[in-house]
Amino acid sequence: MTTTTRLERGKRALEEIDGQAGQHVIDALADIAPDFATYLFEFPFGDIYSRPGLSLRDREIATIAALTAMGTAQPQLKVHLEAGLNVGLSREEITEILMQMAVYAGFPAALNGLFAAKEVFAARQDAAFSAP
Amino acid sequence: MTTTTRLERGKRALEEIDGQAGQHVIDALADIAPDFATYLFEFPFGDIYSRPGLSLRDREIATIAALTAMGTAQPQLKVHLEAGLNVGLSREEITEILMQMAVYAGFPAALNGLFAAKEVFAARQDAAFSAP
Amino acid sequence: MTTTTRLERGKRALEEIDGQAGQHVIDALADIAPDFATYLFEFPFGDIYSRPGLSLRDREIATIAALTAMGTAQPQLKVHLEAGLNVGLSREEITEILMQMAVYAGFPAALNGLFAAKEVFAARQDAAFSAP
Amino acid sequence: MTTTTRLERGKRALEEIDGQAGQHVIDALADIAPDFATYLFEFPFGDIYSRPGLSLRDREIATIAALTAMGTAQPQLKVHLEAGLNVGLSREEITEILMQMAVYAGFPAALNGLFAAKEVFAARQDAAFSAP
Amino acid sequence: MTTTTRLERGKRALEEIDGQAGQHVIDALADIAPDFATYLFEFPFGDIYSRPGLSLRDREIATIAALTAMGTAQPQLKVHLEAGLNVGLSREEITEILMQMAVYAGFPAALNGLFAAKEVFAARQDAAFSAP
Amino acid sequence: MTTTTRLERGKRALEEIDGQAGQHVIDALADIAPDFATYLFEFPFGDIYSRPGLSLRDREIATIAALTAMGTAQPQLKVHLEAGLNVGLSREEITEILMQMAVYAGFPAALNGLFAAKEVFAARQDAAFSAP
Numbered sequence: 001m002t003t004t005t006r007l008e009r010g011k012r013a014l015e016e017i018d019g020q021a022g023q024h025v026i027d028a029l030a031d032i033a034p035d036f037a038t039y040l041f042e043f044p045f046g047d048i049y050s051r052p053g054l055s056l057r058d059r060e061i062a063t064i065a066a067l068t069a070m071g072t073a074q075p076q077l078k079v080h081l082e083a084g085l086n087v088g089l090s091r092e093e094i095t096e097i098l099m100q101m102a103v104y105a106g107f108p109a110a111l112n113g114l115f116a117a118k119e120v121f122a123a124r125q126d127a128a129f130s131a132p
Numbered sequence: 133m134t135t136t137t138r139l140e141r142g143k144r145a146l147e148e149i150d151g152q153a154g155q156h157v158i159d160a161l162a163d164i165a166p167d168f169a170t171y172l173f174e175f176p177f178g179d180i181y182s183r184p185g186l187s188l189r190d191r192e193i194a195t196i197a198a199l200t201a202m203g204t205a206q207p208q209l210k211v212h213l214e215a216g217l218n219v220g221l222s223r224e225e226i227t228e229i230l231m232q233m234a235v236y237a238g239f240p241a242a243l244n245g246l247f248a249a250k251e252v253f254a255a256r257q258d259a260a261f262s263a264p
Numbered sequence: 265m266t267t268t269t270r271l272e273r274g275k276r277a278l279e280e281i282d283g284q285a286g287q288h289v290i291d292a293l294a295d296i297a298p299d300f301a302t303y304l305f306e307f308p309f310g311d312i313y314s315r316p317g318l319s320l321r322d323r324e325i326a327t328i329a330a331l332t333a334m335g336t337a338q339p340q341l342k343v344h345l346e347a348g349l350n351v352g353l354s355r356e357e358i359t360e361i362l363m364q365m366a367v368y369a370g371f372p373a374a375l376n377g378l379f380a381a382k383e384v385f386a387a388r389q390d391a392a393f394s395a396p
Numbered sequence: 397m398t399t400t401t402r403l404e405r406g407k408r409a410l411e412e413i414d415g416q417a418g419q420h421v422i423d424a425l426a427d428i429a430p431d432f433a434t435y436l437f438e439f440p441f442g443d444i445y446s447r448p449g450l451s452l453r454d455r456e457i458a459t460i461a462a463l464t465a466m467g468t469a470q471p472q473l474k475v476h477l478e479a480g481l482n483v484g485l486s487r488e489e490i491t492e493i494l495m496q497m498a499v500y501a502g503f504p505a506a507l508n509g510l511f512a513a514k515e516v517f518a519a520r521q522d523a524a525f526s527a528p
Numbered sequence: 529m530t531t532t533t534r535l536e537r538g539k540r541a542l543e544e545i546d547g548q549a550g551q552h553v554i555d556a557l558a559d560i561a562p563d564f565a566t567y568l569f570e571f572p573f574g575d576i577y578s579r580p581g582l583s584l585r586d587r588e589i590a591t592i593a594a595l596t597a598m599g600t601a602q603p604q605l606k607v608h609l610e611a612g613l614n615v616g617l618s619r620e621e622i623t624e625i626l627m628q629m630a631v632y633a634g635f636p637a638a639l640n641g642l643f644a645a646k647e648v649f650a651a652r653q654d655a656a657f658s659a660p
Numbered sequence: 661m662t663t664t665t666r667l668e669r670g671k672r673a674l675e676e677i678d679g680q681a682g683q684h685v686i687d688a689l690a691d692i693a694p695d696f697a698t699y700l701f702e703f704p705f706g707d708i709y710s711r712p713g714l715s716l717r718d719r720e721i722a723t724i725a726a727l728t729a730m731g732t733a734q735p736q737l738k739v740h741l742e743a744g745l746n747v748g749l750s751r752e753e754i755t756e757i758l759m760q761m762a763v764y765a766g767f768p769a770a771l772n773g774l775f776a777a778k779e780v781f782a783a784r785q786d787a788a789f790s791a792p
Contacts, residue, residue, distance in 0.1 A: 025639065032646045035711075036627050036638070043703045044235040044635060051695075054228035058193055062229045065194035066201035066236045069502075071336030072599030073236070073636035096186035097194045099300050103176040104198045104205070106465075106500045107308060108337035110300070111289065118296045157507065164514045167315075168495050168506070175307045176503060183299075201634075203732030204467030205504035231696050238597075238632045239704060240733035242696070243685065250692045308499040318492035325454055326461035326493045330500045333462035333766075335600030337500070360450035361458045363564050367440040368462045368469070368766045370729075371572060372601035374564070375553065382560045421771065428778045431579075432759050432770070439571045440767060447563075468731030469768035572763040582756035586721055590757045593722035594729035594764045601764070624714035625722045631704040632726045632733070 007038060010046030017049060017056060019086055021079040056087040064089075064097050068113035069105035077113065081120040091121055139170060142178030149181060149188060151218055153211040188219040196221075196229050200245035201237035209245065213252040223253055271302060274310030281313060281320060283350055285343040320351040328353075328361050332377035333369035341377065345384040355385055403434060406442030413445060413452060415482055417475040452483040460485075460493050464509035465501035473509065477516040487517055535566060538574030545577060545584060547614055549607040584615040592617075592625050596641035597633035605641065609648040619649055667698060670706030677709060677716060679746055681739040716747040724749075724757050728773035729765035737773065741780040751781055 014022045029037040049059060064084055067077040084094050098117055102110035146154045161169040181191060196216055199209040216226050230249055234242035278286045293301040313323060328348055331341040348358050362381055366374035410418045425433040445455060460480055463473040480490050494513060498506035542550045557565040577587060592612055595605040612622050626645055630638035674682045689697040709719060724744055727737040744754050758777055762770035 028646070029639075029642065032649070033623050033627060033642050036630075036642060039627070039630070039703070039707060040635060040639075043699070043707075047699060047703075048232050048235055051228060051231075053224050054232075058190070058225070059228075059232060061190055061193045062197035062232055063236060065197045066233060067636065069198035070201050070237065070599075070636075071334075073634075073640065076236075076636040076639065092185050093190070095297050096183060096191075099183075099297060099303070100180050100186075100191060100194055101198060102300075102303070102502075103180055104195060104208075104502045104504060105202065106337075106498075106502045106505075107304060108331065108334075108340040108500060109502075111293075111304075111340065112337065114293065114297050114300060118292070121296070160514070161507075161510065164517070165491050165495060165510050168498075168510060171307070171311060171495070171498070172503060172507075175303070175311075179303060179307075199504065202467075202504075203730075205502075205508065208504040208507065227693050231693060231699070234634075234696075234699070236634045236636060238630075238634045238637075238733075239700060240632060240727065240730075240736040241634075243689075243700075243736065244733065246689065246693050246696060250688070253692070312496050312499055315492060315495075317488050318496075322454070322457055322489070323492075323496060325457045326496055327500060329458035329461045330465035330497060333466050334501065335598075340500075356449050357454070359561050360447060360455075363447075363561060363567070364444050364450075364455060364458055365462060366564075366567070366766075367444055368459060368472075368768060369466065370601075370762075370764045370766045370769075371568060372595065372598075372604040372764060373766075375557075375568075375604065376601065378557065378561050378564060382556070385560070424778070425771075425774065428781070429755050429759060429774050432762075432774060435571070435575060435759070435762070436767060436771075439567070439575075443567060443571075463768065466731075466768075469766075469772065472768040472771065576760050576763055579756060579759075581752050582760075586718070586753070587756075587760060589718055589721045590725035590760055591764060593725045594761060597726035597730050598765065604764075620713050621718070624711060624719075627711075628708050628714075628719060628722055629726060631708055632723060632736075633730065 006042045006046035009050050010041030013045040013049045014041060017083045017087060018079055021082050057089060060084040060087050060089060061097055065101060068098055068101045069109055071109045071112060074116060077116050078120050081117050138174045138178035141182050142173030145177040145181045146173060149215045149219060150211055153214050189221060192216040192219050192221060193229060197233060200230055200233045201241055203241045203244060206248060209248050210252050213249050270306045270310035273314050274305030277309040277313045278305060281347045281351060282343055285346050321353060324348040324351050324353060325361060329365060332362055332365045333373055335373045335376060338380060341380050342384050345381050402438045402442035405446050406437030409441040409445045410437060413479045413483060414475055417478050453485060456480040456483050456485060457493055461497060464494055464497045465505055467505045467508060470512060473512050474516050477513050534570045534574035537578050538569030541573040541577045542569060545611045545615060546607055549610050585617060588612040588615050588617055589625060593629060596626055596629045597637055599637045599640060602644060605644050606648050609645050666702045666706035669710050670701030673705040673709045674701060677743045677747060678739055681742050717749060720744040720747050720749060721757055725761060728758055728761045728769055731769045731772060734776060737776050738780050741777050
């Protein structure tokens with residue numbers, strides 16, 4: 001399979017999963033590391049998320065859990081809290097995942113995840129209300 | 133709800149999820165911190181895993197992802213790779229989760245997760261062959 | 265012991281240790297994960313901090329050291345820098361703990377802890393001066 | 397104060413705190429990085445542990461908590477579990493510190509700390525029984 | 529070698545490497561932990577960076593890589609992105625180091641490093657344009 | 661550029677950098693996640709290490725520093741200590757990088773890196789003596 005195909009497939013997957021938030025990340029890379037934007041389309045989205053063996057909903061459970069537990073990637077966690085909603089997780093399911101992280105990474109990790117979700121859910125609410 | 137109930141519920145959940153591997157952890161705590169065994173039944177299993185808002189299968193996706201990404205809990209990761217199989221994840225799905233962690237926590241984290249899975253899957257294979 | 269008792273005991277412990285800062289965390293959870301506020305009272309404060317085997321002063325040494333070394337929980341570190349003062353640690357003792365973390369988690373972890381303490385100490389000074 | 401003084405003071409502090417375990421680390425550095433053994437005497441022990449503002453007992457609470465929470469320094473954690481006993485912490489107090497880490501760094505971190513303590517306490521028991 | 533010499537040598541090294549950014553850190557420590565400013569001059573800069581076995585350029589490659597991978601030290605990473613430029617790394621080389629961290633610490637760590645570099649490079653550009 | 665090219669280029673780069681140690685990792689993946697072996701050739705080695713903007717020697721400084729600071733990837737650190745020697749770093753330079761990590765990630769991280777290097781250097785010595 002050619003690189004162009006991976007790139008195209010990655011772009012479609014990123015749009016489906018992360019929507020505008022993903023595109024903002026790509027845009028922000030343009031003047032510092034445009035090749036890294038290409039890699040971001042290709043490997044995570046063109047290679048990994050496009051594999052058939054796990055649903056996008058299940059993949060977002062894994063990503064939200066990992067980023068919450070790591071605690072070093074707040075901006076990316078917010079993108080994936082949004083992505084989780086995009087691919088079919090409910091707010092309640094996301095909240096369960098975040099609370100569960102208290103067991104594995106401690107209460108501060110879970111709290112920081114829950115407060116990130118509070119922000120993301122509120123922003124989405126606002127967007128919904130302001131839509132025509 | 134009384135503490136006894138949380139403890140009972142946690143014991144049932146731990147047995148369903150982690151099976152013998154969970155019991156070994158509890159046994160090993162007996163002479164150093166028996167109260168911690170009680171907390172382990174009560175909070176993670178009696179409180180969190182027993183909540184109805186997320187299936188055990190989804191909870192294990194989250195736990196496997198988090199422990200792989202953290203990279204500081206190999207023994208617990210092995211218990212939960214086993215637990216994942218117990219609650220309905222296939223080997224292929226678990227492998228997908230582990231590979232995905234390369235994106236969020238780097239290739240070494242994913243590799244160490246995959247090699248842990250290789251061990252757990254092989255041990256299970258052996259146990260299956262040696263069963264009467 | 266019933267859950268109500270753990271909850272009550274946890275609420276008293278949280279108030280003694282974290283004071284208003286702890287209450288703000290609990291309040292912020294109300295609309296996203298009220299059950300998690302209950303767990304936060306019950307396990308960390310009702311179970312762990314209420315155990316007789318270690319003084320609250322010693323427990324805060326441990327918490328301040330851990331959160332500084334981890335470096336992923338700045339908001340919680342600030343709450344516990346305040347809590348340390350509440351349960352009898354002096355500013356000088358807290359500063360010693362933070363400096364010591366350079367040895368185990370590196371100079372950046374210690375620096376980020378010291379700058380958090382600088383903020384917390386200054387806010388407390390202001391509050392003291394503005395009190396009637 | 398001259399470097400020789402820091403070195404001497406660090407050597408005395410390391411012997412008081414870590415005993416033989418500390419010396420083994422120093423010896424093991426001899427053929428790969430002897431200067432690093434000097435730094436280890438000088439900064440952690442000659443500078444930090446020798447400061448008067450915090451007792452050695454309190455310093456070991458901080459170190460045991462931090463290393464348990466980090467989860468990346470099992471050999472050093474074992475040295476400091478031993479050191480904690482050397483400077484006056486009881487086994488019960490150490491166990492309390494380790495259990496408390498479940499709150500801040502998750503149950504796996506606390507479990508791995510407790511199992512390290514189990515090993516250290518048992519080895520010490522054996523040594524006590526085999527002493528003339 | 530006396531402590532005064534280490535201190536002097538560290539001050540010179542810090543000024544050569546980190547320039548004003550390093551001095552701001554030292555100044556900010558004055559009212560909370562002045563001794564820690566001394567340690568910061570002495571051990572990292574007087575001892576380590578002053579050793580002849582590795583060039584300052586190579587040392588900054590190591591530091592930028594480590595801080596990006598750790599993801600817990602954004603302020604210090606920014607100081608060392610600036611330091612990297614001071615000791616001869618090009619923007620392109622720094623960008624390569626940051627992108628490479630995606631392999632070892634995940635894409636979020638690399639992205640957060642790249643966005644920190646974007647800020648540092650832009651601030652330097654502004655300073656260059658506003659210089660007389 | 662087609663995927664085959666990335667794969668071929670990655671295989672050549674991996675052989676040049678990691679030699680046999682890299683091949684062992686690839687072989688070990690064959691029965692659990694063969695696709696991951698392909699990704700490992702393609703992204704880290706075919707994409708990143710093959711970029712012209714930074715020498716292999718400089719890339720290994722970055723990798724050794726990052727893996728030592730993270731402290732969660734001992735097997736991969738050993739592979740890259742070997743790789744560092746393969747692409748032109750001296751034992752003394754590698755030791756300098758490892759010691760420097762004490763500043764950023766703490767003394768335990770540096771010690772664990774130095775002891776890994778001690779093992780790798782000794783094994784290489786043995787291999788050299790036993791070569792025909």
